[in-house]
Amino acid sequence: MTQAPxxxxxxxxxxxxxxxAGVRVRLPAQLRVLAGVxxxxxxxxxxxxxxxxxxxxxxxxxxxxKGTVRDRVTAKRRPFIRFFVGExxxxxxxxxxxxxxxVAAGVEPFVVxxxxxxx
Amino acid sequence: MSGxxxxxxxxxxxxxxxxxxxxxxxxxxxxxxxxxxxxxxxGSPADPETVYAAPSSGWFGQLVQRSEDGGKTWTAVGNxxxxxxxxxxxxxxxxxxxxxxFTRVWHVExxxxxxxxxxxxxxxxxxxxxxxxxxxxxxxxxxxxxxxxPSWQPGAGGLCLHTIIAGPxxxxxxFVAISAAGVFRSDDAGQTWRPANHGxxxxxxxxxxxxxxxxxxxxIALHPSAPDVLFMQKHWDVMxxxxxxRSWHDIGDNLPSxxxxxxxxxxxxxxxxxxxxxxxxxxxxxxxxxxRVYRSRTGGHEWEPLTNGxxxxxxxxxxxxxxxxxxxxEPCGVYFGTTGGQxxxxxxxxxxxxxxxxxxxxxxxxxxxxxx
Numbered sequence: 188m189t190q191a192p193x194x195x196x197x198x199x200x201x202x203x204x205x206x207x208a209g210v211r212v213r214l215p216a217q218l219r220v221l222a223g224v225x226x227x228x229x230x231x232x233x234x235x236x237x238x239x240x241x242x243x244x245x246x247x248x249x250x251x252x253k254g255t256v257r258d259r260v261t262a263k264r265r266p267f268i269r270f271f272v273g274e275x276x277x278x279x280x281x282x283x284x285x286x287x288x289x290v291a292a293g294v295e296p297f298v299v300x301x302x303x304x305x306x
Numbered sequence: 307m308s309g310x311x312x313x314x315x316x317x318x319x320x321x322x323x324x325x326x327x328x329x330x331x332x333x334x335x336x337x338x339x340x341x342x343x344x345x346x347x348x349g350s351p352a353d354p355e356t357v358y359a360a361p362s363s364g365w366f367g368q369l370v371q372r373s374e375d376g377g378k379t380w381t382a383v384g385n386x387x388x389x390x391x392x393x394x395x396x397x398x399x400x401x402x403x404x405x406x407x408f409t410r411v412w413h414v415e416x417x418x419x420x421x422x423x424x425x426x427x428x429x430x431x432x433x434x435x436x437x438x439x440x441x442x443x444x445x446x447x448x449x450x451x452x453x454x455x456p457s458w459q460p461g462a463g464g465l466c467l468h469t470i471i472a473g474p475x476x477x478x479x480x481f482v483a484i485s486a487a488g489v490f491r492s493d494d495a496g497q498t499w500r501p502a503n504h505g506x507x508x509x510x511x512x513x514x515x516x517x518x519x520x521x522x523x524x525x526i527a528l529h530p531s532a533p534d535v536l537f538m539q540k541h542w543d544v545m546x547x548x549x550x551x552r553s554w555h556d557i558g559d560n561l562p563s564x565x566x567x568x569x570x571x572x573x574x575x576x577x578x579x580x581x582x583x584x585x586x587x588x589x590x591x592x593x594x595x596x597x598r599v600y601r602s603r604t605g606g607h608e609w610e611p612l613t614n615g616x617x618x619x620x621x622x623x624x625x626x627x628x629x630x631x632x633x634x635x636e637p638c639g640v641y642f643g644t645t646g647g648q649x650x651x652x653x654x655x656x657x658x659x660x661x662x663x664x665x666x667x668x669x670x671x672x673x674x675x676x677x678x
Binding site: 215216217218220221251253254255256258259260265267268301302 | 340341342363364365366367368369382385386388
């Protein structure tokens with residue numbers, strides 16, 4: 188496995204605008220099947236690029252994912268879903284906090300993970 | 307040419323089994339929704355090619371899927387099952403109040419005459435309806451708003467609405483069953499409800515023998531030609547009502563155990579009933595390690611074991627509440643699935659059994675569709 192770069196979200200430089208190709212989102216296999224996609228998906232969230240903006244854009248492009256990553260009513264992350272960028276677990280970051288510039292620039296994917304639990 | 311399609315929901319996906327009218331050779335297709343728990347899927351009686359499924363996942367929540375080709379291909383439809391209005395409290399296991407919280411769909415019940423209309427029974431207990439093929443859903447809040455609802459308490463599997471029966475002669479009459487609240491009946495298409503539990507006894511759990519609610523009803527069934535006759539497998543006790551749920555009496559006389567989950571009625575004989583006795587609420591497997599379907603041809607009281615083709619030693623599987631079904635061919639076919647992943651089929655009303663498939667994930671539900 189390729190070693191991911193360090194904690195990009197601590198990059199002190201100001202956030203960049205969304206990269207030309209958009210924000211890369213990596214989904215777990217079950218949600219890729221549900222959305223009918225292979226590999227990563229690209230979305231164009233509103234600026235600033237936050238967790239909420241990325242998920243809004245993701246659900247806007249793939250409405251079938253509504254309710255599968257975050258609760259429809261409260262918009263809270265589902266309990267067994269985690270968000271990573273590189274090796275950093277951003278699951279508990281506030282939804283309106285800016286994501287690392289590398290995510291906004293399309294360099295690093297925003298990774299949605301089904302937590303390891305159960306069988 | 308006639309045939310049968312079995313819709314099988316399991317812990318890790320759904321499977322579709324098909325056979326011709328002889329019901330001897332079966333094709334197995336699946337898994338659909340691999341990795342998802344499929345508590346239930348069911349076809350429309352008005353259009354058997356329209357099938358609804360309710361996959362759910364602890365990770366990714368609830369989906370509703372619809373097929374227009376008998377379960378070959380699927381489309382995700384609406385999963386916005388949102389309680390209407392305030393979500394007041396029910397009782398938790400320890401007797402403390404806890405707000406209603408949606409967990410999953412337990413049961414989908416397509417309309418008898420409209421392929422786009424269906425009900426969904428959910429945990430925490432509530433009834434939803436869709437009139438557009440599952441695209442949008444609306445709760446029928448009169449049930450959750452019933453005056454007794456704050457006293458409802460979950461059964462071991464959760465506070466689940468697991469059985470929905472629309473009156474075959476009058477679709478505005480609906481029966482639902484909730485663990486562990488009991489049976490409720492509506493005569494106005496789900497707007498208002500009344501408990502239908504008189505005669506149920508839950509010794510050791512509910513001190514009051516006349517308690518309106520609080521009974522752990524596992525499943526109810528009726529025959530379309532006798533819409534006032536209901537059969538029930540309760541946590542303990544096999545029961546019968548002859549007055550549309552107004553009163554119940556025990557019919558489990560000579561069973562090895564009257565604990566169990568599933569119950570169903572022969573397609574052509576309204577007094578022929580099938581159950582699978584389970585040893586106890588703590589030992590969820592057949593008594594003596596013998597998997598036996600019990601059949602009553604007298605509407606209860608007198609039961610005979612059906613064992614031909616079923617394992618009669620070292621069998622310790624369970625058969626869940628939605629995991630038994632009948633077809634309407636002649637003779638009537640009877641089917642059930644086990645937590646061991648076997649699906650058993652009888653093409654002769656239960657006299658003999660074979661297993662079209664033995665190694666599926668734990669089976670949660672079996673629905674038979676008769677194809678003509």
